[in-house]
Amino acid sequence: MHDGETLMAAAERSGYRWPTVCGGLAECGTCAVRIVGAAPDGLPPPAAPEADRLATLPDRKLHPDAGFRLACQLRPAAVDGLVVHKKGVRPAR
Template sequence: MSPDFTEVRIYVEEAPGQRIEIQAPTDMNLSLMEVLKASGYDIQATCGGMALCGTCHVEVLAGPALDEPSDDEMYMLESLPILNEGSRLSCQIRITPRLDGLVVRLMPQMA
């Protein structure tokens, strides 16, 4: 294990007051979407993480401030039927040490 290896704790709110902790390595350049899928969450990720489909939409509820969404991410978010102040595409959030304590909720997929 490299000396730079570290994990962050990310919490998924599955119901009000019910948060599940997942551990995510910071040394693999993973996206939040990849970590959520690997943790068993049902995320379609139809576009494979290109910010083109919106099927990995999450709402950031608490935690560290994230970088501003890119223009591509904002364009996709604005096309979704539900958009909240904390809406983000999990494919566009890279796992870094500063994400420790992030709390997200998966947004419902519209058919």
């Protein structure tokens, strides 16, 4: 991952298609990932648009104890040990 790059942008640069409807504007919530295990220290907290969208994310009802982030906003470059779960990530054609 490059510095300052979002998770979704890094995946797209690496040749993957990441699920999104709004195209990375923190509006649709479609790109959300579930954090597997504990979130590593130093992970930057969500800023306003991401936090607002996460607050109403339907996934939270299904996994009330899990942590969620938006892949279009999350910039994890400087952090080691982050594992996320996401369905629908595919090699771009």
